Amino acid sequence: MALHFELVTPAKLVRSEEVHMVVVPGTEGEFGVLEGHAPFMSTIADGAVQIFKAAGAQPEEIQVRGGFAEVGKAGLTLLAEHVED
Amino acid sequence: MASLKELKGRINSVKSTQKITKAKQMVAAAKLRKAQAAAEAARPYAERLAKVMGSLAGTLAGQDNAPKLLAGTGSDQRHLLVVVNTDKGLCGGLNAIIVRAAALKARELLAGGKQVEFYLVGKKGRAPLKRNFPKLIGQNFDTSTVRTPGFEEAEAIADEVLEMYDAGKFDVAHLIYPKFKSALVQDPTVQQLVPVPTPEVAETENNAVVEYEPGEEEILEELLPRYIKTQIFGGLLEVAASEQGASMTAMDNATRNAGDLISDLTIQYNRSRQAAITTELIEIIAGAEAL
Numbered sequence: 001m002a003l004h005f006e007l008v009t010p011a012k013l014v015r016s017e018e019v020h021m022v023v024v025p026g027t028e029g030e031f032g033v034l035e036g037h038a039p040f041m042s043t044i045a046d047g048a049v050q051i052f053k054a055a056g057a058q059p060e061e062i063q064v065r066g067g068f069a070e071v072g073k074a075g076l077t078l079l080a081e082h083v084e085d
Numbered sequence: 086m087a088s089l090k091e092l093k094g095r096i097n098s099v100k101s102t103q104k105i106t107k108a109k110q111m112v113a114a115a116k117l118r119k120a121q122a123a124a125e126a127a128r129p130y131a132e133r134l135a136k137v138m139g140s141l142a143g144t145l146a147g148q149d150n151a152p153k154l155l156a157g158t159g160s161d162q163r164h165l166l167v168v169v170n171t172d173k174g175l176c177g178g179l180n181a182i183i184v185r186a187a188a189l190k191a192r193e194l195l196a197g198g199k200q201v202e203f204y205l206v207g208k209k210g211r212a213p214l215k216r217n218f219p220k221l222i223g224q225n226f227d228t229s230t231v232r233t234p235g236f237e238e239a240e241a242i243a244d245e246v247l248e249m250y251d252a253g254k255f256d257v258a259h260l261i262y263p264k265f266k267s268a269l270v271q272d273p274t275v276q277q278l279v280p281v282p283t284p285e286v287a288e289t290e291n292n293a294v295v296e297y298e299p300g301e302e303e304i305l306e307e308l309l310p311r312y313i314k315t316q317i318f319g320g321l322l323e324v325a326a327s328e329q330g331a332s333m334t335a336m337d338n339a340t341r342n343a344g345d346l347i348s349d350l351t352i353q354y355n356r357s358r359q360a361a362i363t364t365e366l367i368e369i370i371a372g373a374e375a376l
Contacts, residue, residue, distance in 0.1 A: 008130045009130060010131075010318050041137070041295055041297050042298040042299075043303070077133055079130060081236070081314075
């Protein structure tokens, strides 16, 4: 029950880890990604990405700007131009 | 024959030059490691973006409503050459090979009856290109204000280029930069920037239907400028690594040449010292015999 999550910026690979869920601020509304999500691509509005390490845990927030999300078999990949931890 | 004092002065001056080149070589070696690490760190983003672009462009290519950045303006008369040079010298023939590659491409395009304009990044390419093509130099982008050009600079360059494209100032853009192979070899590379060349659709394994939000076109339209930014960023990183690599090699050679020069001069110095002593002795002996 783990989702592989990667957060990548042009400067470096910020995160690559197994998490429970990630809530992404898509341009057409927030969406949460769990393991086994259908293939999906979306642009992201500037805002906070919430990472839930485990079910019911406190989310960790990362501010992203200029982002793009891709959900595939390998998990969720976030491409962001700028990231603030 | 130079006098002893003169020789001594020359030896000392070569020695201090050698110290400088040696220091510069060590600095370049340290910076090269950093630049290579930066280039390495940028790779995942570029790879993933290229993959997404490939799958998206594959579905949209050939359609009439493809974005202008992908489909082009429909003509290929006016070319923009984005040439990335370094800001500092002391890096051997690096800037010369970039300029040569740029000039070659420009001549080829001009011979084909096209119009060419340059967009120059970095200080060192300006003078030689201006000499060769005085009328074709467009804008400059100054990267000398920052220590290491980063993504912000790439963004600024891309924004300017895209603005020119939107204003209809050119049809095709090429990026010319040195590709870092090793500290010894940097290959000048010409790469088409605009319209974005359709990446080959790698594998169509995603039989699962991918959902797009908002739509495929909107996403592509947003990703294309970003893809160009990434390409320019990659070019900046390559030029940074190449500069340090070339600088290291050039300074290593210079240090070695200085060493050779010093030993030559030292031999010459010792010989003339010996000669002076011998002459003095002969004079004394001859004087003593005459008595």
